[in-house]
Amino acid sequence: MSEASLGTAFISLLRRDLMLAYRHRAQMLNPLLFFVIVVSLFPLGLDPDPDLLRTIAPGVIWVAALLAAMLSLDSMFRSDFDDGSLEQLLLTPHPLPLLVLAKIVAHWLISGLPLLVLAPVLGMLLNLGSESLFPLLATLALGTPVLSLIGSIGVALTVGLRGGGVLLSLLILPLFIPVLIFAANAVGNAGAGMDITGQLAFLGSLLALAFALAPLATAAALRISLN
Amino acid sequence: MIMSDTPKPAEMNHSSNGSPWIEGVGLALSRNDRYIFTDLNFSLAAGQILQVEGHNGSGKTTMLRILCGLTLPSEGEIRWCGEDIRKNLAEYYAQLAYVGHAPGIKGELTPLENLELARSMSRPRKEADAEQVLERLQLPAYCDDVLCHNLSAGQRRRVALGRLLMLDARLWVLDEPFTALDPGGRKLVEELLSGHAQEGGMAVLTTHHVVNLEGCIVRGLQLGT
Numbered sequence: 001m002s003e004a005s006l007g008t009a010f011i012s013l014l015r016r017d018l019m020l021a022y023r024h025r026a027q028m029l030n031p032l033l034f035f036v037i038v039v040s041l042f043p044l045g046l047d048p049d050p051d052l053l054r055t056i057a058p059g060v061i062w063v064a065a066l067l068a069a070m071l072s073l074d075s076m077f078r079s080d081f082d083d084g085s086l087e088q089l090l091l092t093p094h095p096l097p098l099l100v101l102a103k104i105v106a107h108w109l110i111s112g113l114p115l116l117v118l119a120p121v122l123g124m125l126l127n128l129g130s131e132s133l134f135p136l137l138a139t140l141a142l143g144t145p146v147l148s149l150i151g152s153i154g155v156a157l158t159v160g161l162r163g164g165g166v167l168l169s170l171l172i173l174p175l176f177i178p179v180l181i182f183a184a185n186a187v188g189n190a191g192a193g194m195d196i197t198g199q200l201a202f203l204g205s206l207l208a209l210a211f212a213l214a215p216l217a218t219a220a221a222l223r224i225s226l227n
Numbered sequence: 228m229i230m231s232d233t234p235k236p237a238e239m240n241h242s243s244n245g246s247p248w249i250e251g252v253g254l255a256l257s258r259n260d261r262y263i264f265t266d267l268n269f270s271l272a273a274g275q276i277l278q279v280e281g282h283n284g285s286g287k288t289t290m291l292r293i294l295c296g297l298t299l300p301s302e303g304e305i306r307w308c309g310e311d312i313r314k315n316l317a318e319y320y321a322q323l324a325y326v327g328h329a330p331g332i333k334g335e336l337t338p339l340e341n342l343e344l345a346r347s348m349s350r351p352r353k354e355a356d357a358e359q360v361l362e363r364l365q366l367p368a369y370c371d372d373v374l375c376h377n378l379s380a381g382q383r384r385r386v387a388l389g390r391l392l393m394l395d396a397r398l399w400v401l402d403e404p405f406t407a408l409d410p411g412g413r414k415l416v417e418e419l420l421s422g423h424a425q426e427g428g429m430a431v432l433t434t435h436h437v438v439n440l441e442g443c444i445v446r447g448l449q450l451g452t
Contacts, residue, residue: 012347023335084329092348093321
């Protein structure tokens with residue numbers, strides 16, 4: 001068969017999503033702007049005491065990252081669902097979980113990776129010590145892909161529903177909580193000079209688990225949603 | 228609910244000499260505890276075209292989605308080469324091109340980018356060239372670099388139909404392919420369909436238009452009368 005290879009399909013889909021995001025720059029910047037605004041409002045709303053800010057910094061940055069991820073999730077399959085591209089995606093001869101993975105990777109590159117770039121700056125704004133910067137980046141690097149992966153299951157389940165946004169939050173927020181707890185705890189502990197290998201290992205194993213299983217679940221959920 | 232599989236023109240005796248074919252066996256669909264159709268049977272041999280007819284809401288689109296494996300029928304199955312399509316979806320999908328109600332093209336991409344994407348996602352024709360396909364679809368040359376959401380509905384429909392020419396698919400499933408097309412466009416689709424059938428391809432389509440396909444075996448499938 002002269003079938004286009006799976007690799008070609010994966011790369012084309014990834015490139016397509018990145019190109020669409022680039023042509024929709026304003027929409028793509030929304031969650032990032034939200035992330036920056038939420039974090040930078042805290043010092044204004046609270047007592048601007050450097051010690052207090054340093055204490056709350058890990059939690060604030062991680063909660064903002066989590067909410068920014070939630071904000072960007074809905075767009076993962078929405079436009080594809082509306083214009084029929086999702087049907088076409090289901091009708092290719094390639095394994096759907098891998099095509100879904102291409103979309104998840106694109107989503108992370110668009111909405112997760114920029115958080116890693118912005119986080120150190122926001123960390124400094126909240127007086128986060130230099131010893132916490134690496135742990136902050138490490139937890140974001142391990143944690144934000146988990147948010148995209150787990151989130152994709154929820155989005156796939158709710159994409160066919162009108163007003164699925166609220167349901168989406170209810171579905172996936174509980175699954176995001178472990179990431180939040182371990183990541184914020186790791187950054188806080190690092191600031192206090194404690195070992196954070198355990199938390200990082202936990203986040204890493206969550207990532208491995210989500211990477212292996214989420215695309216399968218998302219593919220199944222998409223088939224149900226389009227039924 | 229009545230379903231019939233009535234041969235239309237007289238050329239029905241044309242045999243398929245064992246080439247790939249598709250059949251629907253005992254299909255039934257229920258929605259909200261009401262059967263939209265039951266015990267629906269049809270089969271299609273190489274070079275044949277099946278026109279699904281029925282009033283609005285008789286389940287034509289759902290019937291096509293069942294044929295594509297997107298919707299599960301309440302009863303029955305679709306067979307490709309005598310085997311349930313769900314047993315080997317990948318092989319079936321390599322032979323299938325679907326142009327649905329929603330065009331399945333991205334508004335933020337140009338027609339060329341859309342067709343190139345279609346090519347890389349499935350089994351392309353060897354000689355498929357996106358620019359030539361757009362020319363064949365009589366899309367003005369300036370459209371090549373225009374984003375699809377700036378095109379007219381008819382032009383977008385043409386881009387969507389371009390997928391048929393990019394892919395090496397044996398079975399075309401077309402949901403109202405004539406919608407939004409001008410008379411020239413309708414004639415073009417008829418030409419594409421008869422060309423496809425003469426090459427031994429098959430097509431299943433829904434339309435309210437009178438289709439004029441010379442030299443083709445067109446069968447009718449009546450839903451919900």
